[in-house]
Amino acid sequence: MYLVCRLVLLTVMLALPALAAVAPAAARPAVDSVRVGEYATKTRFVVDLSESVSFTIFTLADPYRVVVDLPEVVWQLKPEDIPAGRRVTGYRFGLFQAGQSRIVIDTAKPVRVAKAFLLQPSGKRGHRLVIDLADETREAFMRGLQAPSATAPRGAGAEERPRATEAAPPPRKPNERPMIAIDPGHGGVDPGARGYSGTWEKDLTLLQARELRRQLLKHGGYRVALTRNSDVFVRLRERIAIAQRAGADIFISLHADSIVNKSVRGGAVYTLSEQASDKEAAALAAKENKADIIAGIDLNDQSRTVAKILIDLRQRLTKNDSVTFAKALVDELSDSMRLLRNNHRFAGFAVLKAPDIPSVLIEMGYLSNRTDERLLKRSRHREQVAGAIVKALDGYFARQQALHQP
Secondary structure, X not given: OHHHHHHHHHHHHHHHHHHHHHHHHHHOOEEEEEEEEEOOOOEEEEEEEOOXXXXXXXXXXXXXXXXXXXXXXXXXXXXXXXXXXXXXEEEEEEEEEOOEEEEEEEEOOOXXXXXXXXXXXXXXXXXXXXXXXXXXXXXXXXXXXXXXOOOOOEOEHHHHOOOOOOOOOOOOOOOOXXXXXXXXXXXXXXXXXXXXXXXXXXXXXXXXXXXXXXXXXXXXXXXXEEOOOOOOOOOHHHHHHHHHHOOOOEEEEEEEXXXXXXXXXXXXXXXXXXXXXXXXXXXXXXXXXXXXXXXXXXXXXXHHHHHHHHOOOOHHHHHXXXXXXXXXXXXXXXXXXXXXXXXXXXXXXXXXXXXXXOEEEXXXXXXXXXXXXXXXXOHHHHHHHHHHHHHHHXXXXXXXXXXXXX
16 A cells, blocks of 8 residues: 555656646636727726736827737637727737737727726626726827836837847858748737638638648758747747848748638739739738737837838849749649739738848738638648749759859
8 A cells, every 4th residue: 555655646746747837828817708888988998807917008109009918818709800989999819929918909099098907806707907998189199108117018118129130140051951931921919811701810821831841841951940830929020030040041921811802812922012013912011011010019110120121232132033933933833722813913011121031922812712711721722832832942942053053
């Protein structure tokens, strides 16, 4: 009996590290639901929680937003749209960065946070975060803008404007395999387009990116870096910086748009140009370039960085290489997926503005179309698309090697 007890005790002790490893994830607070109530003088935004949490609230302008930062939570609510009201027009939620979740509340007009407080469980109600939003003038709203408080969760406040690293990437070794940077569009608090049956763009782009990485590594001729490998928000400039720090030779951004006309389907490849090839390309670029705004980022310092990138003379050569790769992509993708008639387009996507890395953005189809959405959810289709991209990369680098041979 003594020996059995010792064995049981030893088994429990050995299991403790494993239990400790999973405890933090299991112990994370959960957001159960969100409720909005409209009143004459205020709008009440209520977040139902499994336990009490710390929080930070701040406002942003142009467009008007109220940003709520929380510790990392488990989201148990469905991403249902809030009907347009007097003040709140919608909200988004998700992981902003490791250890920090975020809710971004869109408002139709300037508002002030009249009250923000936590309520303890009462009756059938659990823990609640209550935010009262009241009308405010534009002038008073702008005067009241301030950075998040010093007690904000890690990642807010001083880190609200992370800058792209400008250090040069490590020198390329002779005969080193090309580095491919894969950028799954959107993520975390920025979900992207919503599909015909409710699928989110951020989920499908990550699945496609992982499949492409798998095939590239299996191929053996490439190294791979992902701008994100989980459901987390990554700023547009940081996506470029990740590729630059990795010493990327090609940057591939993956997306799947949604439009009003649900009968339209098909993919396309985009490269950078400040002169859009058509109105649709211009509209798509304008929408994608708002990713940082959607996630509740202050863009007051954005113009200087973009301007610096745009005036780099090296970008002309990079654009030419981007076009060469885009043409190879169109040729290969046409065998594995349906493409739009105008399948190589140009627009001013912020994520394609690295001056030193040939970059393309692949729209893999329209999630608003039932057929496209169904295909993008199929693993077999993702395998075929990834295979076509690998073939295009093989052709592109073979051409580049031939051009640079003495």
